[in-house]
Amino acid sequence: MSRDLSRFLAPRSLAVIGGGAWCAAIVDAARRIGFSGTITPVHPTKTAVAGLPAVASIADLPEPPDAAFIGVNRHATIEVVKDLRAAGAGGGICFASGFSEAVAEDDSAGDLQAALVDAAGDMPILGPNCYGFLNALEPSGLWPDQHGLVPVERGVAILSQSSNIAINLTMQHRGLPIAFVATLGNQAQTTQAGLAHHLLDDPRITALGFYVEGFGDLRAWEALAQKAHARGIPLVALKSGRSEQAQAATVSHTASLAGADAGAQAFMERLGIARVRSIPAFLEALKLGHMFGRLPDARIATISSSGGEASLAADTAHGSRVTFPALTAPQETALRDALGPMVALANPLDYHTYIWRNEAAMTRAWSAMADPGIDLIGLILDYPRADRCDPVDWEIATRAAIGAAAQTGARYALVASMPELLPEATARHLMDHGVLPLHGLDHAIEAIEAMSGDVPDAQPPVALSGSDAETEEFTEAAAKDALRRFGLSAPKGDFATKATAVDVAQAVGFPVAIKVQGLAHKTGAGGLALGLTSVEEVQAALSELADGPLWIEQMIPAPLVELLVGITRDPAHGFLLTLAAGGTLTELLDDSQTLLLPAPRASVEQALFKLKLAPRLTGYRGSPPVDLTATLDAIDAIQAYALDNSATLHELEVNPLILTQDAAIAADALIRKAPDVPD
Known part of the structure; x- marks a missing residue:
């Protein structure tokens, strides 16, 4: 069912249902982000909540609220959702837990979630078991805690299955303009992909970031990726689950090779969703997406005033797709003119300190590195502590970076090797003037790798898996026969016992291979004899083989x-x-x-x-x-x-x-x- 989320996510009137300690936090969070509409608490006995006049019931609200925070227990939540829907509310945040996430502890939890979805009908809800949303574009939100957002004119959206991770992300000091944050909890009705699909219609959203525990509806994510790529909006994911070791019962090598996380990785690669491993890299990748979108490739140049930093940049990128192309002749000429004969020209470049404090010379040298074969130019620079040091010289470097970007039109980033040595105010200033601030060399390299290269061409929808019923294992012969019918070549063979093995081998035709059936791993377990060319060799092999039914087949030519x-x-x-x-x-x-x-x-x-x-x-x-x-x-x-x-x-x-x-x-x-x- 397609739902219009516009009224719900950009509300002018809010209702807060329940009287918990979080009620005051919701009011504070809305005012903190700049919400100027009406907020009405709903409580059956209190006349005021969090300093605001309260009404006794949803029916007593002066008008149907655009968005409501439902802060009552899980059973009462269902009734409140019914009442909000009947009143014509725009949508609701379901704060309570104890729904599908609690099925292991409570058999009725799944039924409660189904009842919640039924109660909501066509009215949008977030959750259950979630914090809500913050909208910094149309300053508003329902959020029962502190947050770090301020109004912005454009920026990234972050959708998280974890409320606490979302709270932490709003507190970043990296200059990333966050336009919208939502937590989805159990995604009983509104999902990450569905909400993201809605946000893509807003031209002020520059990139979409997801903290994902599970994808759920694969078709919805396929549609989202297609829409996002058509509009040039990059998708970035921090997906949990890499370390899961549990596997379904298996008798092959394949599952252990793939690992628990392989399906998620393959799905994201197929859809062109950039994946990062950490929260810092997630923020850096979103900044890159906000400023430049996806990079054409991961060819970079770095410039620093230290040979150590140049080496560290190269070492940090080692083993990744990030490369440092050799300097071209025009680059070398321009760099030599700017730096003189005492600097060894290379990429990464150590420009020494000959031009430090000379804004014009720094601008000229950094501009000289621009080249069509470079996707991003990184100026490695760590700012001193402002509380103990004088940052005046670094302000000159800031202006030079901005000047180089303006003169060349190339993509420039100012990269601090340590995240804390790039002040937030400086990061915002750089971003406002076309230079990407990247906090932490390692996180910068990870973000560049994740956010580079063309998105893959559209592929057919993934094949959905079927039954999880009890299985049976085919014999090798039956498996080969089944695959042969679909065009796979397999050698001629037949079943045997040790008593009939010689006759079967002669009928199949030498050379033959003998395999003991029922062994998961035949090699080294007395389960395999290869390249037998005569009756005598078959007889000798039989004495070494484990007991069990045998499969004898023609020996395949030596493999390459x-x-x-x-x-x-x-x-x-x-x-x-x-x-x-x-x-x-x-x-x-x-x-x-x-x-x-x-x-x-x-x-x-x-x-x-x-x-x-x-x-x-x-x-x-x-x-x-x-x-x-x-x-x-x-x-x-x-x-x-x-x-x-x-x-x-x-x-x-x-x-x-x-x-x-x-x-x-x-x-x-x-x-x-x-x-x-x-x-």
Whole structure:
């Protein structure tokens, strides 16, 4: 259901329902941000709350409120929401907890949340279990605590599933203009993606930031990303969950390779949502987005008056996508003219202190670094403590930075190596004059990496996962037969016992491989014998193999590369396609890439060439290349099976997929899925 949030989020009249200690905080927060409309407390027995005249019921309000804060217990909240909706209110903040987040402790909590949504109907609500919102564009808000926002003309919006994190973000001292903050709590009705979709219609919103615990409705996020990218509004996320180790029951390598967070990471990459690891980097990325949007790439130059800072800049970026292009001839000429013969020219640049305190010379030198091949020029500068030192010389540097940006039209940032050494007033002044203030070299580099490069082309909607019913595991033969029907090549084979193994091996045709069925990891567990070329070799191998049913198949030609191709069901994000080094190397190499289904062929190819083993795909040290077309065809076939069985599939793995000069052949396969449901 589409809801108009305009009246609710830019209110002229507020109602505060309940009489808790937070009531005075709500009134103070609204006045602090500059709200000039009416605020009416609602309390059944008190005639005044927080110094304001109160009314006894919602029916007694002088007019339907544009926004109401509902500060009563969870059961009473549902009745209040019904009354507000009947009165024609614009929307409500549901403060109470004990809804869906408490299901583990209270079986009725889920039913309460459903009742709340039903009570709200078409009236917007935030929460439950949330603090509310602050609007610094149309100064207003319902917020039961202190905050650090002031009115702004334009700026970023921050939407958080955590109220406390949102409070802390409003207290930043980094010069970031925050235009709107909302907490969403359980997102019973209004979600992060839905609220962000509304905010994108306001041209004063320059970037959107999210603290995300779970995405929920994937289709809503896909629509949001499409709309944001069409309007050039960058999306930044701080997503919790990287450290989760718990995995669904699995018998393959794939889930452990992907990790608990892989689905979220793949989803954000697919949608072009910049992800950062920390709150400071989140704020720096939003500042960058506010000032410049996404950078074309992560090619930067840094300028400092210290060789130590130049080295530190390079070291901080090491291992990231951030690069320092070599100086061009025009840059070298302009820098030499500005700095003279005593400075060694390089990027990062140590300009020494020959031009310190000379505003014109500093402006000329810093302007000389501008070049079309540089996406951002960082001036590394730490300001002294104003309470103990004289900052006059640094004010000269501030003017030089602003002058260089004005003269060249290039993107300039002033980067403090330590966040506390870039004063907030200076940061705001720089931003007002076109220079990006970045607090902390490490957080600056992380923000630049996250906020650079083109957003990916639109991809098909992710495949949603199906049943979580009890599963059954296919035999290797059945798994290969199932995949063969979708175009995957697999060797000829048959079942056997130790008593019939010789006859089956002869019927299959030498050389053969013998595999003991029912072992999760056959290598090293007496579960595998390879390259057997005669009856005698089969007989010798049988004495070494573990007991169990056998699968005997034709031996595949010697591989150039062994690849793992796995698909796992992720209830939160669909299906994960994992590509990794296969065979015995899977557990030794930290070498994998994860995509979401359906993964376009071009994306799969890009992922393959991000693997550490990629050089072996095209020929390494004289070895021939693999058949890349056959490899991609095989991965397409595996995907096709998964998509056709998405309602029941839990896990699929081909390991190894043997890659040769002219083929891609499944040497082993595993499928685990719920039984098919008859039509």
